[in-house]
Amino acid sequence: MISPTADESAGHPASGLNDIVHQRVRLGILTIARESPRVEFTYLRTNLEVSAGNLSQHLGVLENAGLITIEKGYAGKRARTWVALTAAGRTALAAEITQLKLLISQIEADQTSPG
């Protein structure tokens, strides 16, 4: 189960990041899936520059967490896999963005130190 609240911990912003959402490829999947009602597997693979196996693995993690749905079908004679963000996925992505902004603002507040 995902806990999408961003400020659950009083610790460092990084400790409030959710590994399921934060992981690089999964963050990319969620971000791209957010842009349209559904997105095709090949489109994700091309844009995120990952292997089909790697992408499938990360899609499985997100599906198990209830953050996306995966639908298999056909476009003409070609088998296609479609990915769609769930409401929980949208919420989890928003929480990640909130937490990242907190982290960034903390770093930038410290920009007076020698770079």
Add this chain to the structure above:
Amino acid sequence: MISPTADESAGHPASGLNDIVHQRVRLGILTIARESPRVEFTYLRTNLEVSAGNLSQHLGVLENAGLITIEKGYAGKRARTWVALTAAGRTALAAEITQLKLLISQIEADQTSPG
């Protein structure tokens, strides 16, 4: 070897994220280490809410990548481990932040879609 340039890839911002830096605990280590000349192991562990073993593992990854240095010593009779950001670590963290901002701005440019 780390490639700290943020815009190496013309693909999605997520594909430009560096896994070594982006991983949640390691991003936390680098962010905290950025704030002072050196930071103590226990301080990192408390702030990032991770086990000693987990923290050690991530410190090893960062040290091998040349992003931090690890120094062991004593404070009185107590053994202490100190972590310091290298110049490469500072550059890699800056590249991560640049890439995260790009990702966030891309998501927020799309905020007109139903939330």
